[in-house]
Amino acid sequence: LFSRIACVSAPSVYQKLRTLHREDFSVYIFEYDKRFAIYGEEFIFYDYNNPLDLPEKIAAHSFDIVIADPPYLSKECLGKMSETIKYLTRGKILLCTGAVMEEEAAKLLGVKMCKFIPKHTRTLGNEFRCYVNYDSGLDREI
Numbered sequence: 825l826f827s828r829i830a831c832v833s834a835p836s837v838y839q840k841l842r843t844l845h846r847e848d849f850s851v852y853i854f855e856y857d858k859r860f861a862i863y864g865e866e867f868i869f870y871d872y873n874n875p876l877d878l879p880e881k882i883a884a885h886s887f888d889i890v891i892a893d894p895p896y897l898s899k900e901c902l903g904k905m906s907e908t909i910k911y912l913t914r915g916k917i918l919l920c921t922g923a924v925m926e927e928e929a930a931k932l933l934g935v936k937m938c939k940f941i942p943k944h945t946r947t948l949g950n951e952f953r954c955y956v957n958y959d960s961g962l963d964r965e966i
Contacts (some may be wrong), residue, residue, distance in 0.1 A: 830912045845948040875907035889916035897922045907934040916958045923951035
């Protein structure tokens, strides 16, 4: 089964997935930072302020899963990014953002906080959490 994965403002996840060199999925990076244009066709310029300003080649509901990491902890940013996520996904959403966004994330995307706690390479001043809308295995006790 071949899967399409969209990484929205989640470049570290995109880079990690690329290093796996798997043939059962393709991965795209939706990113504001044009340095990622080095990845060619897999790079899609993305500005959350224009959530649906995407190239024609990106069809609605054309990704099996959308992995998103909003750049700002604000209702405005998550709200706009949610439009993009809902446009792209066929169903599955994995969102990484601050714990303070739990209620807003549930309301906008129907995601629930996981027990799994993602680690950030930089020390963040807020509690960083993972949210999903499907049975991901990220809720099991470790």
